[in-house]
Amino acid sequence: xxxxxxxxxxxxxxxxxxxxxxxxxVLASAVVMAGLVLLxxxxxxxxxxxxxxxxxxxxxxxxxxxxAMKLTLLVxxxxxxxxxxxGVAAAWCIAKFEFRGxxxxxTLIDLPFSxxxxxxxxxxxxxxxxxGWFGTWLIDHDVKIIFATTxxxxxxxxxxxxxxxxxxxxxxxxxxxxxxxxxxxxxxGGFTTFFRITLPNIRWALxxxxxxCNARAMGEFGAVSVVSGHIRGLTTTLPLHVEVLxxxxxxxxxxxxxxxxxxLGLITLVLKTGLEWRHAGELAANRRH
Amino acid sequence: xxxxxxxxxPARTGALRATxxxxxxxxxxxxxxxxxxxxxxxxxxxxxxxxxxxxxLALRPWELGLDGVFRALTAPRVAAALKLSFGLSALAAxxxxxxxxxLAWTLTRYQFPGRRILDALVDLPFALPTAVAGIALTxxxxxxxxxxxxxxKFGIKTAYSPLGIFIALVFIGLPFVVRSLxxxxxxxxxxxxxxxxxxxxxAWQRAVRVILPALxxxxxxxxxxxxxxxxxxxxxxxxxxxxxxxxxxxxxLLIVIKLEQYDYAGAAxxxxxxxxxSFGSLVLINGxxxxxxxxxxx
Numbered sequence: 139x140x141x142x143x144x145x146x147x148x149x150x151x152x153x154x155x156x157x158x159x160x161x162x163x164v165l166a167s168a169v170v171m172a173g174l175v176l177l178x179x180x181x182x183x184x185x186x187x188x189x190x191x192x193x194x195x196x197x198x199x200x201x202x203x204x205x206a207m208k209l210t211l212l213v214x215x216x217x218x219x220x221x222x223x224x225g226v227a228a229a230w231c232i233a234k235f236e237f238r239g240x241x242x243x244x245t246l247i248d249l250p251f252s253x254x255x256x257x258x259x260x261x262x263x264x265x266x267x268x269x270g271w272f273g274t275w276l277i278d279h280d281v282k283i284i285f286a287t288t289x290x291x292x293x294x295x296x297x298x299x300x301x302x303x304x305x306x307x308x309x310x311x312x313x314x315x316x317x318x319x320x321x322x323x324x325x326x327g328g329f330t331t332f333f334r335i336t337l338p339n340i341r342w343a344l345x346x347x348x349x350x351c352n353a354r355a356m357g358e359f360g361a362v363s364v365v366s367g368h369i370r371g372l373t374t375t376l377p378l379h380v381e382v383l384x385x386x387x388x389x390x391x392x393x394x395x396x397x398x399x400x401x402l403g404l405i406t407l408v409l410k411t412g413l414e415w416r417h418a419g420e421l422a423a424n425r426r427h
Numbered sequence: 428x429x430x431x432x433x434x435x436x437p438a439r440t441g442a443l444r445a446t447x448x449x450x451x452x453x454x455x456x457x458x459x460x461x462x463x464x465x466x467x468x469x470x471x472x473x474x475x476x477x478x479x480x481x482x483x484l485a486l487r488p489w490e491l492g493l494d495g496v497f498r499a500l501t502a503p504r505v506a507a508a509l510k511l512s513f514g515l516s517a518l519a520a521x522x523x524x525x526x527x528x529x530l531a532w533t534l535t536r537y538q539f540p541g542r543r544i545l546d547a548l549v550d551l552p553f554a555l556p557t558a559v560a561g562i563a564l565t566x567x568x569x570x571x572x573x574x575x576x577x578x579x580k581f582g583i584k585t586a587y588s589p590l591g592i593f594i595a596l597v598f599i600g601l602p603f604v605v606r607s608l609x610x611x612x613x614x615x616x617x618x619x620x621x622x623x624x625x626x627x628x629x630a631w632q633r634a635v636r637v638i639l640p641a642l643x644x645x646x647x648x649x650x651x652x653x654x655x656x657x658x659x660x661x662x663x664x665x666x667x668x669x670x671x672x673x674x675x676x677x678x679x680l681l682i683v684i685k686l687e688q689y690d691y692a693g694a695a696x697x698x699x700x701x702x703x704x705s706f707g708s709l710v711l712i713n714g715x716x717x718x719x720x721x722x723x724x725x
Contacts, residue, residue: 254678270483331460359661377559403551
């Protein structure tokens with residue numbers, strides 16, 4: 139009837155209606171979100187442009203910044219496709235087949251989520267560092283893994299590999315194997331079945347998983363910080379570049395680089411939200427992050 | 428005799444039956460191909476990326492000997508860091524309980540302009556790379572920052588103190604709690620609430636006696652996820668922490684420092700302790716959750 143009241147209890151949802159409380163709770167939520175979550179985002183861009191656009195652009199065009207961006211893209215370009223292939227393979231055998239040891243496999247896949255990123259970097263140093271298990275052998279054969287791109291890739295893979303698998307497994311379990319069975323019975327080959335039946339069924343969830351995996355891969359800090367050695371222009375990814383500049387008191391430079399990463403986060407958030415709104419049914423319904 | 432005569436022909440139909448022709452007994456038969464290939468890729472990948480590195484983590488500390496590991500973990504600096512990390516993570520989870528319930532409640536139960544945007548923004552702490560969140564939070568709560576200077580007027584030190592670490596941990600834990608609660612609040616059977624109304628329960632009674640118990644298990648799982656994330660968090664904490672040994676030094680940072688000193692075994696000991704304590708508390712919380720769910724059903 140009237141649009142005078144902007145805040146109303148959503149009609150059919152709740153039986154709990156306390157007069158006046160709705161407005162109060164919505165306001166409280168807005169304050170919490172603004173103060174705790176939005177303010178940091180605002181500060182990143184504010185401080186990045188604190189000394190004007192010229193300073194900002196100069197920081198971003200700095201050779202070290204450019205090579206950090208390139209390295210970040212390179213690491214993600216290796217880690218994300220590998221994790222996507224692993225995610226599809228793992229989801230295929232876990233969702234479509236019944237076998238013993240499945241829950242152990244699921245636990246292993248979930249493990250990185252409950253591990254500190256620093257530990258995810260540490261384990262590679264324990265293997266390939268100068269005093270690691272394979273350290274002497276690597277030095278003898280002049281192979282560099284720690285303090286080199288390979289180490290950054292390995293650490294990134296370990297941190298990000300559950301994303302695609304976790305997105306696909308529940309969805310493919312829900313979908314079952316009926317459509318694939320039908321195709322196979324009608325004479326389609328295994329790969330035809332996968333590309334014509336399975337892949338179209340999981341494409342949005344796959345994209346969603348890849349999106350989250352990529353965002354984390356490009357933004358990862360703790361794990362790569364352990365294996366990087368912080369060699370400027372060589373082994374600093376963009377998040378590490380932020381740290382280096384910040385510790386050098388180059389705040390405009392640090393926040394300028396951070397603003398690029400924040401933009402990546404925002405773009406990811408927009409795409410992810412869009413996917414959730416348009417393809418909710420084709421994404422794993424029980425997990426929204 | 429007749430069986431043998433028929434055998435060659437139904438080889439294809441045989442494949443559709445329950446008994447597998449060639450697969451190992453631990454796999455239930457399926458018509459779908461690619462089990463060996465996909466399991467092979469999965470196992471090789473998991474072996475190289477997870478099992479081998481974690482084996483190194485599990486074995487490396489013991490070159491110090493049992494009492495060496497014990498001494499490494501009970502050294503005042505290490506013990507203080509572990510206590511700080513686990514204690515503040517638990518406190519942050521405790522604050523995230525009411526904050527998460529507030530947000531989940533308003534986002535699912537009220538219509539207001541900007542609700543969907545607010546809903547999407549809940550994921551911002553996930554989406555923002557940790558180092559970015561770290562320097563931004565530090566800028567906000569530093570003595571001259573927009574919120575830090577207000578706190579400083581009251582003589583409260585936020586950045587470079589345990590309070591600063593606490594704020595960063597609340598920031599990164601919030602989405603876990605909200606996202607765990609939202610589906611439950613959305614799906615909570617409306618009839619149950621109506622029944623409570625018919626039986627004479629007032630609004631507060633419905634909220635406290637009907638809705639809150641239904642939220643219990645998912646609240647706990649959300650809090651445990653937030654806790655696990657907070658314990659290991661590095662990027663968003665390390666800038667705001669101040670990193671004073673024994674005072675504001677978190678456990679993950681101690682691993683980094685030990686590695687820089689080439690104390691691999693010591694770093695591995697701290698890392699292993701963190702994994703074991705985190706995993707142990709997750710198992711404990713899972714048990715609690717199961718018990719709650721069972722009580723809810725009974």
